[in-house]
Amino acid sequence: MPDRTLILGGARSGKSLAAERLLADVPxxxxxxxxxDDAGSAEWADRVAKHQARRPPTWGLIETIDLIPLLESPGPPLLVDCLTLWLSRTMDAHDTWSDLTRSPAIDQAIADLAAAWSATPRRTVAVSNDIGAGVVPADPGTRLFRDLMGRLNTAISLTSTTALYTIAGRTLPLT
Structure with a gap:
């Protein structure tokens, strides 16, 4: 089985840099x-530009939340950045924010992604935010997102060959 690595951490902890370093020798x-694209946001455009500038020019790019076909097909290593935004956009696609109950469609999307992740024929590295270690969110939407993020991270982590945690630029193995 190919290597499947999940890199968790908080905001701006160095997760993406750690993921890029793991694959730096792969052209x-x-x-x-x-x-x-978060059109119109200068802050988002700046973030994207910094990520793009760090990547080798030989790396390809695809912008999508349709991860399962990529995971199911053979090909070069994948760096998925990030699962947190995948979940947010998947919740958008299923209109979860207007009905803040647990959606069977979201639960199924998480299960399907975890199944594809566990069986992928590719070397794969994914980045995801650990958002469950803080204060309980005050509003139902953020609590739902936090809970689903925890379920997603757990499902992916348990089917990964390696799980890492990044904090303050340091990356530690999770055993």
């Missing part, structure tokens, strides 16, 4: 950006 990585 043909496919970088999978799940964030969308």
């Amino acid at each position: 043909d990585v496919l970088y999978v950006a799940t964030g969308g």
Whole structure:
């Protein structure tokens, strides 16, 4: 089975840099950006530009949340950045924010992604935010997102060959 690595951490902890370092010696990585374009946001455009500037020019790029076909097909290593934005955009696609109950469609999307992750024929590295270690969110939407993020991270972590945690630029193995 190919190596499947999940890198968790908080905001701005160095997760993406750690993922890029893991694949730095591979010339043909496919970088999978799940964030969308957030048109009109100068701050988002700056973030994207910094990520792009760090990547080798030989790496490919695809912007999508449709991860399962990529995971199911053979090809070069994947760097998925990030699962947190995948979940947010998947919740958008299923209109979860207007009905803040647990959606069977979201639960199924998480299960399907975890199944594809566990069986992928590719070397794969994914980045995801650990958002469950803080204060309980005050509003139902953020609590739902936090809970689903925890379920997603757990499902992916338990089917990974390696799980890492990044904090303050340091990356530690999770055993």
